[in-house]
Amino acid sequence: MDARRIILDLILSRHERECLTCSRNLNCELQKLCDEMGIDRVSFEGERISYAVDEASPSIVRDQNKCILCGRCIAVCRDIQHTEAINFANRGIRTTVAPPYGKALTEVNCINCGQCIKVCPVGALREKDDTQKVWSALNNPDLHVVVQTAPAVRVALGEEFGMPVGTNVEGKMITALKRLGFDKVFDTDFSADLTILEEGTELLNRIKNGGKLPLITSCSPGWIKFCEHNYHEFLDNLSTCKSPQQMMGAVVKSHYAEKAGIDPENIFVVSVMPCTAKKFEASREEMAVEGLKDVDVVLTTRELAKMIKQARINFAALDDGEYDSILGDSTGAAVIFGVTGGVMEAALRTVADILTGEELREIDYTPVRGMEGIREATVNIGGMDVKVAVAHGTGNAAKLLDSIKSGKSDYHFIEVMACPGGCINGGGQPILIDKERTEEVKKLRAQGLYKIDKESRKFRKSHENPEVKKLYEEYLGEPNSHKAHNLLHTRYTERDRA
Numbered sequence: 093m094d095a096r097r098i099i100l101d102l103i104l105s106r107h108e109r110e111c112l113t114c115s116r117n118l119n120c121e122l123q124k125l126c127d128e129m130g131i132d133r134v135s136f137e138g139e140r141i142s143y144a145v146d147e148a149s150p151s152i153v154r155d156q157n158k159c160i161l162c163g164r165c166i167a168v169c170r171d172i173q174h175t176e177a178i179n180f181a182n183r184g185i186r187t188t189v190a191p192p193y194g195k196a197l198t199e200v201n202c203i204n205c206g207q208c209i210k211v212c213p214v215g216a217l218r219e220k221d222d223t224q225k226v227w228s229a230l231n232n233p234d235l236h237v238v239v240q241t242a243p244a245v246r247v248a249l250g251e252e253f254g255m256p257v258g259t260n261v262e263g264k265m266i267t268a269l270k271r272l273g274f275d276k277v278f279d280t281d282f283s284a285d286l287t288i289l290e291e292g293t294e295l296l297n298r299i300k301n302g303g304k305l306p307l308i309t310s311c312s313p314g315w316i317k318f319c320e321h322n323y324h325e326f327l328d329n330l331s332t333c334k335s336p337q338q339m340m341g342a343v344v345k346s347h348y349a350e351k352a353g354i355d356p357e358n359i360f361v362v363s364v365m366p367c368t369a370k371k372f373e374a375s376r377e378e379m380a381v382e383g384l385k386d387v388d389v390v391l392t393t394r395e396l397a398k399m400i401k402q403a404r405i406n407f408a409a410l411d412d413g414e415y416d417s418i419l420g421d422s423t424g425a426a427v428i429f430g431v432t433g434g435v436m437e438a439a440l441r442t443v444a445d446i447l448t449g450e451e452l453r454e455i456d457y458t459p460v461r462g463m464e465g466i467r468e469a470t471v472n473i474g475g476m477d478v479k480v481a482v483a484h485g486t487g488n489a490a491k492l493l494d495s496i497k498s499g500k501s502d503y504h505f506i507e508v509m510a511c512p513g514g515c516i517n518g519g520g521q522p523i524l525i526d527k528e529r530t531e532e533v534k535k536l537r538a539q540g541l542y543k544i545d546k547e548s549r550k551f552r553k554s555h556e557n558p559e560v561k562k563l564y565e566e567y568l569g570e571p572n573s574h575k576a577h578n579l580l581h582t583r584y585t586e587r588d589r590a
Contacts, residue, residue, distance in 0.1 A: 097129050104131070105138035107214075108157040114215040121213035121525055122160065139185060148196040150375045151204035151220055151368040151519075154178075156188050159216035165189060165208035172512060174487040175318065177202035189216075201321040201587070203486065205314035205510045206368030206519015211527070219368045219520055223399050225389050229360045230273040237360045238348075239274040240340045240419075241265060243281055244366040244430030244515035245393050247540035251522040252397035253407040258536035260544055263412020268400050269364075270413060279415045280363070281422030283340035284429045284438070286563070287311065288554035290580055291333045292442045293571035295505055304328045306481075306496070306503040309435050310582075311335045313373035314510025314519075318486040320587040323493050332581040334386070336429065337363050337370055338379050340419065341386030342579045347567045348418060356384055363390045366430070366518030369510060378582045392520025421559035424545030424552035431538040432484035432514035433460040433467065436507040440471060440480070441553045447474040455552060463513060463534065466492055468503070479503045485512040516541070 103122065111117050143156035163180070166189060170176045177200045181190045191200040209217045229237050250261040269277045295307045310316055310331040319326055334342065341363070345356040363370060373379060374387040391399070400407055414420070425441050428434030437457045444452050459469035460480065465488035468481040481503050483489045489508045495501040511518050516537035517530075524533060551557060568576045 093129070097131065100126055100129055100131055101135045102138070103160050104134050105136040106140055107160060108140075109134070114158070115218040115221075116215040116523075119523060119525060120215065124525060141186065143188070146196050147220070148198045149202065149204065149220065149372070151371040152197055152202070152206060152209065153218050153220055154190075154197060155216050155218070156190065158214050159189055160214055161187060161189065162213060163189070164211040164213065165217060168207045168211050172485055172487050173203070173205060173207060173318075173510075174490045175201060175203055178208070201589075203314040203317040203321075203510060204369040204372040204519075205486070207511060209368065209519050210517075210521075210523060219392050219394065220371060221395065222371070222389050222391060223395050223402075226362055226391060226399065229362070229389070232360075234358060235360045236275050236352075236354050236358055237273070237362065238276045238278060238344050239269050239362045239364060240278045240280045240283075240337070240344075241269070241364045242337070242366055242430065242515065243284065243427050243434075243541060244518060244521070244537065245364050245396070246544075247430070247516065247537045248366065248393050248521045249397060250407075252394065255408060257533050258540035260540050260548075261407075262544075263414070264407060264410040265396075266413035266415060267410045268405055268407055271405055272399060272403055274362070276416045277413070278340065278344070278419040279422050280336050280340055281426035281429070282419045282557070282559060283336040283343065284426035285423055285554035285557040285560050286339050286343070286580070287333055287336050288425060288438050288442050289560060289564075289571045290339075290576060291331050292439050292446070292554075294331055294333065295439065295443060296446065297572065299504060306506045307331055308506045309508060311429065311435055312369070312508060312510045313367070314369035315486060315489060315508045316584065317369070317372070317587070318489065318510065320585055321589060322490070324586050324589075325497070326493060327584050327586065330584055332577075332583070334379065334580055334582050335370075335373060336426075337365060337390075338373065338386045338582070339580050341374075341379075342381055343419065343563070345384055345386065346381065346579060347563060351418065360389075361387050363387050364393065364396045365390055366393050366515045366521045367511070368392060368519040370520075378585075381579055393518075393522060394520060397522075418559065421557055422549070423554055423557050424549035425554045426557075427541050427544045427549065430515040430541050432509050433462065433482045433507065434514065434541070435509075436460045436480055436482050436505070438554055439505065440473070440478075442555045443478070444471075444473045445553065445555065447476060449474075460507075463531070465512075468501075478505065480505045480507075482507045484509040484514050486510050513538070
């Protein structure tokens with residue numbers, strides 16, 4: 093116990109002890125250990141070196157002044173994500189954790205996944221805080237402020253208010269957002285259904301017309317950037333579909349603006365995502381239509397919780413609200429986008445009906461479910477064997493792509509999620525001090541989404557969504573049409589290899 097106290101004392105001697113203004117205040121492992129060990133004063137005052145805070149990234153802030161050199165961020169970046177964007181630098185008292193050659197995170201191959209934030213025990217790594225931008229928009233009478241919420245947020249947000257892990261707080265979340273002042277609350281699940289129509293059609297076209305296979309999903313911006321840096325030869329395999337977040341923004345500023353009679357330039361779109369990489373995605377120049385950004389600001393689950401607390405809203409006591417119409421309907425297929433294997437399963441539900449010409453009842457594709465790093469299956473649909481694979485965590489994605497490059501594997505369709513477990517474990521989700529519960533928490537959040545799919549949605553296939561059908565009838569024409577491509581599809585950038 094004496095040895096542990098001395099170690100903590102030595103860590104504190106060089107640590108920036110501004111706890112009250114730290115993003116991890118009351119949720120800090122160092123704080124918790126000091127409390128456990130009865131550290132009520134700092135015995136030593138070590139030499140401190142003041143470092144500039146790296147705020148260049150749209151997703152992640154790196155503050156070396158708070159770093160305790162534990163190396164967890166290096167381990168997850170190197171061993172799990174196979175990115176190696178950061179490592180130990182220098183020696184002795186000048187040892188730091190930094191990108192190569194003292195560069196900013198934006199200058200290296202960081203994929204913005206935020207897994208480093210999840211494992212950091214203190215506040216040395218945190219998401220870029222965009223809450224003030226949203227408060228400013230909400231208080232601007234000239235702006236029509238719209239918010240959309242991702243699938244995985246609804247089974248994690250409650251944790252920030254002391255509710256059991258995996259609790260579905262969709263209704264309370266909607267009510268809270270309306271009380272915060274958003275003019276419309278839409279569901280990213282709607283655009284997830286839209287994504288399946290576009291991506292499923294793209295897959296069928298590639299299979300029938302000899303297109304580039306395997307088709308690889310493009311919903312995860314961390315995965316996309318990883319591929320842009322490390323696997324240039326697979327860029328043409330990526331689906332050209334924008335992610336559901338970006339599709340929703342594009343539809344809001346076109347179809348919805350037209351229906352509501354609002355100038356698109358006066359519409360401000362906010363996304364609530366489980367993912368820090370979504371901040372980077374929204375900032376990409378490709379994610380705009382005719383010079384107008386699809387999404388203006390991205391908040392993480394943690395940031396939304398912060399805003400609700402700032403507004404002094406008693407979240408647990410709220411009544412359940414409902415999403416606004418036009419872009420609020422969704423299916424069970426869209427909900428499971430939030431867990432690894434969910435995009436694959438959602439796509440198979442729709443592709444199977446199209447290929448067979450029937451409404452199949454057996455739609456739970458369990459072989460693509462689970463937390464194994466790489467899963468593969470062959471699904472017979474209408475007499476056709478469709479070979480599929482699922483990978484989560486970019487380290488597993490690298491193994492899968494290397495297997496394809498070597499000729500050992502052959503697939504029609506691949507789903508990749510940058511974060512281990514998928515969006516339920518995204519870099520913007522609530523942070524656990526008890527890291528031993530990580531796998532249990534992922535499992536409970538996943539169960540929450542599968543329960544919504546099975547019990548709370550009238551339709552469980554994306555092509556059955558009545559509002560999506562109406563969007564195609566009134567505006568887009570058909571999946572993969574010229575108009576759909578202009579609004580809902582994108583391109584990718586070959587970036588420097590690390």
